[in-house]
Amino acid sequence: MTTSPRTALITGASAGIGATFARHLAASGYQLLLVARRADRLRELAEQLTGDHGVRCEVFAADLTDPAAPAAIVDFADQQGLDIDVLINNAGLSGKTAFADTPWDALAGEIQLMVTAPTELAHRVIPGMKKRQWGRIINLSSVAAFAPPGASLLYTGIKSYVLNASQSLDMELKPHGIHVTALCPGLTHTEFHDVMGTRDKADHLPAILWQQPDAVVTEALAAVMNGKPVCVPGVVNKISAAAMKPLPIRLGYFVGKTFNPFKNG
Numbered sequence: 001m002t003t004s005p006r007t008a009l010i011t012g013a014s015a016g017i018g019a020t021f022a023r024h025l026a027a028s029g030y031q032l033l034l035v036a037r038r039a040d041r042l043r044e045l046a047e048q049l050t051g052d053h054g055v056r057c058e059v060f061a062a063d064l065t066d067p068a069a070p071a072a073i074v075d076f077a078d079q080q081g082l083d084i085d086v087l088i089n090n091a092g093l094s095g096k097t098a099f100a101d102t103p104w105d106a107l108a109g110e111i112q113l114m115v116t117a118p119t120e121l122a123h124r125v126i127p128g129m130k131k132r133q134w135g136r137i138i139n140l141s142s143v144a145a146f147a148p149p150g151a152s153l154l155y156t157g158i159k160s161y162v163l164n165a166s167q168s169l170d171m172e173l174k175p176h177g178i179h180v181t182a183l184c185p186g187l188t189h190t191e192f193h194d195v196m197g198t199r200d201k202a203d204h205l206p207a208i209l210w211q212q213p214d215a216v217v218t219e220a221l222a223a224v225m226n227g228k229p230v231c232v233p234g235v236v237n238k239i240s241a242a243a244m245k246p247l248p249i250r251l252g253y254f255v256g257k258t259f260n261p262f263k264n265g
C-alpha cells in the first residue's frame with residue numbers, strides 16, 4: 001500500500017527563512033502549500049522545487065494582514081485535497097516607525113500578521129492533525145522574545161506572545177502526537193532588514209552575530225521533530241538568550257532603552 005506524502009503549509013515562503021523551509025521540506029519529500037503576497041516569487045519557487053524534487057507544490061497568494069486570509073488559505077487546501085500535517089507560521093516583519101507615529105491600520109496589520117493569523121491558522125489545522133494523530137507546528141518567534149523590550153516597537157511583545165503561546169499549545173497537543181516549537185532566531189541573513197529599513201545598521205553588526213537561514217531551518221526542523229518546544233538556533237543566540245533572560249526587570253528596561261541598535265530616531 002502506498003501512502004500519500006505529508007503536506008506542509010508555509011507562510012512567508014517568498015523569501016528568507018520561509019523559502020528556506022520550503023527547500024528543506026521539499027528535499028525531504030513533503031508536498032507544499034506556499035503562502036505570501038508575491039505570487040510571482042512563490043510560483044518560481046514552486047516550479048523549481050517540483051523540478052528538483054518531484055513534489056507537488058501549490059501556491060496561494062494572500063496578504064495575512066487581511067483577517068479573511070487564514071480561512072481562505074485553509075479552504076484552498078481543502079479544495080486541493082491537501083491535509084496540512086506541518087504548519088510553519090513564518091511570515092513577519094518589524095515596523096519602521098515609532099508606535100505613536102504609526103497609523104492604527106499599520107499597527108493592527110502587524111498584530112493580525114504575526115499574532116492573529118498564525119493563531120487562527122493553527123486553530124484551523126489542529127483538528128485534522130488530531131484526527132490523524134500526527135502534526136508539527138513551528139511558530140516564528142525571535143531571540144528578541146528573551147531580550148529587553150526595545151523602544152517604539154511592538155515586535156518584542158509580539159514575539160514574546162508567540163514564544164509563550166507556542167509552549168502552551170505544545171503542552172496541550174503533545175498527547176495527540178502534535179509537536180509545537182517556537183523558533184527564536186537571532187540575526188539571520190534574509191530580506192528582513194531591507195524591509196525594515198535598517199540594512200545599513202545591520203551590516204555594521206559583527207559577523208559572529210549572524211546566521212544563514214539554512215542553519216536556522218536545519219536546527220528548527222530537528223527541534224520540532226524531536227519534540228523540543230523552544231528552539232534558539234546557534235551557539236551565540238543560545239548564550240545571548242540565557243544571559244538576557246534573568247536580567248532584573250528594571251535593568252532590562254535600562255538595557256533595552258540604551259542599547260537597541262535598530263531604534264529609529
Ligand SMILES: NC(=O)c1ccc[n+]([C@@H]2O[C@H](COP(=O)([O-])OP(=O)(O)OC[C@H]3O[C@@H](n4cnc5c(N)ncnc54)[C@H](OP(=O)(O)O)[C@@H]3O)[C@@H](O)[C@H]2O)c1
Nearest residue numbers: 012014015016017036037038064091092187188190191192
Ligand atoms: N531575519 C532575522 O534577522 C529574523 C530574526 C528573528 C526572527 N525573524 C522572523 O523570521 C520570520 C521570517 O522573516 P525573514 O527574516 O525570512 O524575513 P524576509 O526575508 O523579509 O521574509 C518575510 C516573509 O514574510 C512575508 N510577509 C510579510 N508580510 C506579509 C503579509 N502581509 N502577508 C503575507 N506574507 C507576508 C514576505 O512575503 P511577501 O512580501 O511576498 O508577502 C516574506 O516571504 C519573521 O517572522 C521574522 O520576524 C527574523
